[in-house]
Amino acid sequence: MNSTGSQQMPHVSCHFCGQRAFCFPSALPRQALESFDQLVERPLPFEHDSVIVQSGEPFRFLLMARSGLIKQVADADSKQPHQLLDIYLPGEVVGLEAIGDTHVGSSFLAADKAFICRIPYGKLTLFGLRHHSVQKALLLKMGRQLRQRQRRFELIYGRCAANKVASFLLDLSTRLKQQGKVPDRFALPLSQIEIASYLDLAPETVNRHLRRLKKERVATVANREVVIHAFAGLLADAKR
Amino acid sequence: MNSTGSQQMPHVSCHFCGQRAFCFPSALPRQALESFDQLVERPLPFEHDSVIVQSGEPFRFLLMARSGLIKQVADADSKQPHQLLDIYLPGEVVGLEAIGDTHVGSSFLAADKAFICRIPYGKLTLFGLRHHSVQKALLLKMGRQLRQRQRRFELIYGRCAANKVASFLLDLSTRLKQQGKVPDRFALPLSQIEIASYLDLAPETVNRHLRRLKKERVATVANREVVIHAFAGLLADAKR
DNA sequence: CGGGGCATTGACTAGTGTCAACGTTCGTGG
DNA sequence: CCACGAACGTTGACACTAGTCAATGCCCCG
Numbered sequence: 001m002n003s004t005g006s007q008q009m010p011h012v013s014c015h016f017c018g019q020r021a022f023c024f025p026s027a028l029p030r031q032a033l034e035s036f037d038q039l040v041e042r043p044l045p046f047e048h049d050s051v052i053v054q055s056g057e058p059f060r061f062l063l064m065a066r067s068g069l070i071k072q073v074a075d076a077d078s079k080q081p082h083q084l085l086d087i088y089l090p091g092e093v094v095g096l097e098a099i100g101d102t103h104v105g106s107s108f109l110a111a112d113k114a115f116i117c118r119i120p121y122g123k124l125t126l127f128g129l130r131h132h133s134v135q136k137a138l139l140l141k142m143g144r145q146l147r148q149r150q151r152r153f154e155l156i157y158g159r160c161a162a163n164k165v166a167s168f169l170l171d172l173s174t175r176l177k178q179q180g181k182v183p184d185r186f187a188l189p190l191s192q193i194e195i196a197s198y199l200d201l202a203p204e205t206v207n208r209h210l211r212r213l214k215k216e217r218v219a220t221v222a223n224r225e226v227v228i229h230a231f232a233g234l235l236a237d238a239k240r
Numbered sequence: 241m242n243s244t245g246s247q248q249m250p251h252v253s254c255h256f257c258g259q260r261a262f263c264f265p266s267a268l269p270r271q272a273l274e275s276f277d278q279l280v281e282r283p284l285p286f287e288h289d290s291v292i293v294q295s296g297e298p299f300r301f302l303l304m305a306r307s308g309l310i311k312q313v314a315d316a317d318s319k320q321p322h323q324l325l326d327i328y329l330p331g332e333v334v335g336l337e338a339i340g341d342t343h344v345g346s347s348f349l350a351a352d353k354a355f356i357c358r359i360p361y362g363k364l365t366l367f368g369l370r371h372h373s374v375q376k377a378l379l380l381k382m383g384r385q386l387r388q389r390q391r392r393f394e395l396i397y398g399r400c401a402a403n404k405v406a407s408f409l410l411d412l413s414t415r416l417k418q419q420g421k422v423p424d425r426f427a428l429p430l431s432q433i434e435i436a437s438y439l440d441l442a443p444e445t446v447n448r449h450l451r452r453l454k455k456e457r458v459a460t461v462a463n464r465e466v467v468i469h470a471f472a473g474l475l476a477d478a479k480r
Numbered sequence: 481c482g483g484g485g486c487a488t489t490g491a492c493t494a495g496t497g498t499c500a501a502c503g504t505t506c507g508t509g510g
Numbered sequence: 511c512c513a514c515g516a517a518c519g520t521t522g523a524c525a526c527t528a529g530t531c532a533a534t535g536c537c538c539c540g
Contacts, residue, residue, distance in 0.1 A: 083397075083398065085390075085393075096382075096383065096386055097383060097386035097387050097390060098383065099379055099380065099382065099383030099386075100379065100380035100381075100382075100383035100384055101383065101387065105387065105390070125376075125379075129372070132369070135375070136365075138379070139339055139340065139365075139378065139379070139382070140339065140340035141340075142336075142339065142340075142379070142382040142383070142386070143336065143337060143338065143339030143340035143341065143382070144340055145386060146336055146337035146339075146382070146385060146386060146389065147337050147341065147345065149386065149389045149390075149393070150325075150337060150345070150389075152393070153325075153389070153392070153393055156396065156397060157323075157396060157440050158323065158440055160527070160528085161527075161528065191485090191486065191487090192486075192487065193485095193486070193487095200397050200398055201528075201529090202528065202529050202530075203486090203487085204487095204488085204489085204528085204529080204530085205527090205528055205529075207487065207488065207489090208488090208489090208528095211488080211489095400495070400496090401495075401496070431517085431518065431519090432518075432519065433517090433518070433519090441496080441497090442496065442497050442498075443518090443519085444496090444497080444498085444519095444520085444521085445495090445496060445497075447519065447520065447521090448520090448521090451520080451521095
């Protein structure tokens, strides 16, 4: 049911990884890249809703999805539906908020089939002592993560439901574009219930606004896929 | 009207600074501490609502309050009342979310008279290359800041107004306790309007809940001062 | 074929926002 | 020193967004 990660993927070298430009060794010379390649763990792919990191376990790794969507949830134990704290696209480093803490504060799940790299934090910092570009990349990614959490915050701060839904779709579109994907048509492996949790709304409210957007020919969200027909319409809704 | 910071305070050495334990040079030996001391700028104190860092200016400094409260606001230009994005107590590093960006994304104001250290980021990273404890402290503080923004997020996520007000007071109390202050009586140089903005509520709603807490002998917020009479009452209100 | 989770839809309601009016405090300048 | 005004705090009435509840349909998976 759950990929434990004790087994490893057949080797996928950093050199040929599609996310290399967004990862720590982006600026490393060939020799050092192969050295970095050795310290990364590549567990077998995780299936839908399997636990990648469990809340409360000791902090050892940063994560990076080569493909798939990673969900951060408040507490995977409790029976009540998960609170969807955040989502991470491929190319976005996961787990930075545990740095300086002994244990991980929330759980991370695969939203759909996900190929993951685990980057041992201790080895990463040791590596950074010899390769300053990696040390610097870590600081840059933490700064970027702080700004991303700022946008996450603004998604639910001072906004009505229509705002939130439109801003959510625009934010996803923007982030995918940054990763070189098409911005107007993409997979979204989340249920409406999860979207509602992400936006701090009731599921019914999300449903009503999604149907409205569909009726107004602005965007279609169905079958875990998003199609944006009119960015102008979303921008109008997202205005404060 | 506004301290420009071009003049400097009479020297307040890091060695005798009350916030030293919470600052970057906490683990430095005497010699290096004096070297660090040289790179810190100490402008004249900032008065109430004066701008310490203006949104949009180039990123050059991290900030640390020796005393006083720093407010982070969405945009100091617009005429509409400021959105209070976050607040920082003495001992909490300010401005980390600009790391990796060329410009600062929001404005920082002094809530009341504030004595500030400006830490030039370029010099800090250079210093970090020779003194790994400083490099490490920077990573720890960014991790801590990510977790603090997580708490900030949870203050407005999935909570009703009574929750927010109670959690707000408890969070302040906890943070002050960490800085060695008494947790049940402290200054809070914010208007109810600013508290409302911080909690994403209408000012009237904040007022009603504060009066209720006063009537129930749980906590008193008046004259920019907070007195907590019954933590149990606050905890009950803060429960999800 | 059956069941469980998810999506859809309508009716109702509680909690907040909005608006308006008034009181209070504080700083400023006459 | 006092008068004034602006900003903030207080209070009540009202509107309205979004949450809750309930029922039904749909779809996927076993």
